[in-house]
Amino acid sequence: MGSQFVDKDYLVRCSQKTLQTNEKGFFLQFANHVAEVAGKNWIKNVFGKLKTDRERIRIIFEYKPVKDAICETLLHVQEIYRKKSAEVSQKRRLQAEELLQKKEYAKALILGSQSILRAPPTGENPKIDDGFTLALSFWTRSKILMELKKYSWALQDVQAATKEGLPDNLKAEVFSRMAVCYKGMGEHNRAKISFALAERMLEGNTTELNKMQEYKATEYKEEKEIDRRVLPNVSGSPHKEFSSATEKISLKEEKGMGRYVVAKEEINTGDTIVVEPPYAACLLPDSFSTHCHHCFERLVAPVGCPDCSNIAFCKAECRDIAVSTYHKYECHFLDLLIGSGMSILCHTALRMITQNPLKKCLEACNNQSEEEIFKLCANSNLRPPEDFFQRSIMAIFLLRSLQKGGYFEDSEANENVVPNEEELCIGELLLFYLQMLQFNAHEIYETRHETTHRFRTAKNGYIAVGVYPTVALFNHDCYPAVTR
Template structure:
């Protein structure tokens, strides 16, 4: 059967993916990779104990965190003992709030079933005293019958958890600057320009945007927070997934948000999803987006032409975020270029979309819903997002020690996607605070002048002919930016 027949027969595609998952034992194989391991947890804890005796606190903290990474959640002493030991290191590092958190986690996970809680409670009281929380310390003392001497007055300023560059985020994150206008015309489609009688000065902030969805590249897991992409160092108090041992978080809040939004659906399949390329990003997108929202926007799109969908500016006039309905609406409306893609790519994306939805059904993401043709609708939406990913996803770059930038993650920034390409852009993009995208002008932008991004192909890295071919192959357009217009005259000569 040829590709065209497959494309016309979605039920056949579903059966192929269903059989592939079962016959390849995909789920069983993934579950065997990088799961929790009591032996490894114990080995890391022993190494941590050796460093503790020698007073190597930062290394000790890292080893106890590694012990937590592999510690099973239930019916085992690995988790509570690792938390208990790490609380002692945080106490030595004068990070008393974190020590208290670890103490509570140790107790909540059954520390008292394996060792006496008295030592932990004494440490908890000492932390509270050093934070000058006398009433809380007395309450713990009375509750567990632990005496403590008359407290001293301590400097309650804790040492910093990590040194990271945190820029204050304005309240209207996700909205373009008031000096910016959104427009549409038949040549450019939707685009962004400086407003009427509103020039933008060099280095002026144009937009700060949080991605709707993102995924870390595999070899950066455990080096960066799986949820917010902040860099983790050996002195970080990183948190772990309760099910897998292959990711890490900068905080308990990130761990909880990640699990609630998408990680509960990707956790079992991560080793496979890492080999899935852009499919991993779209898998998380489908997993985190409320199905009622997907269905509402999908049904609304059936009554509109592609041009009507792509002309709509309204979703971009609301603040974007990783959870807002308008942000998903904006993302859904981004151009797909399906009509310009070759049949082989279309078939591949159709099959990938089918596999993604089949896996999400296996994870019970949609099983409770009784909606006619639900699976096929979700496959259609997933296919749309896969097509969009080729043209609208962005790479999160961070500076390295050699004054270069390295890619650590891929993401959807819907508002950033509105910016058209120029081989000589008038903005610069900087990623801060993990995944926050800061867009600033790199020169003065005159009133009504269009604001341009660069799609990775600029006049410094390639000549006119190379740029035109690369942009045509990947993005299906001939660049007519000013620098290309100037160079095209020379090229013709």
């Protein structure tokens, strides 16, 4: 397109949207304030002449007016996150139990799950539920799930409640609930053993033993859900260079178009061209309450982070992976980051750091020619100085959250905004990721079907964003010939 047809103001607004999507956020106001302090001449004639991302991050802390404006704000960055509350958890649990009695199971499940997500670790608040708030929340929800015939989920909650430590008066019932769940799941030998253990613990308690006989005589069958998370194989032989792709494609490179994929042989309707895990992916904040923060599966019986109430996971395995890697650095700052109005692309840039140990990120920074992700287009040569300046400020803001979140081993990072050499390296990565993701990230959709599963009634729901190094080589088309 000729330059006479380009609306520069529109391009600026579009680019800003890839940094801040929420108009109520504070980031662009902060970045504009720093830009005013720097002045248009300095941004254009000094900052704008720099050639590398490391130089761009470094000079911001070398030019005193800009450094002072940055430090004045970022020194006050504090943890902001939704904390646990035993009081709220207990209230939600009691509401769930009332709905359970009324047989309003769907509503009860929602409140029971809220109770679990807000519950503090066992023993943290002995004034509420004698410290057993989390265990009792799992216990209540297990009963709700049993009524819904979701016995696999119910069993997980019974086991979680037991692990947290139930009061002694409930321990006999643990085995009876486990027995019912095993029976519903079709695991009859385990059900038989659990019934026997329950009867032994209830010896002499005629009322409970009679209930046990009723449980044993009742037929239970789980309403299993279809698991559609089955990855297909690529059509034809795997590509020799791109292991995630089919051999039916090849890579070309042209001046003005960069690298792009073309078909080198016939590709039929329905062929699978690429099956690739994301290099990094982030869930949209609007989906925090409905989807797993780690694998993006829709939530049924969620479990929470041990420390915050911001997010939910579909199962303990996803939670454990997240809290041992990226989430431990993001946990206490999620509300601050979201409140800044930053885009999902900015969160993904941060995730590309937090999902890896510091040592691995430093190695990637120092060996960029060997990393496929650094070969993706960032259009650095086309960016005006003002765009680079805003992205540099965002990179520094994200870097500050890493400093405060304990990502760096240096304990002085909490008090010193000015980055050391290691932190400058991470800032450089963040700035590159903020450029690259603008052109290479893809939306992640959930396909929703009506009960008939007809194609015409299917709807795509936008839930997350990911970056896929091979898929990024497919040039965008407003009328694409592929689905993703």
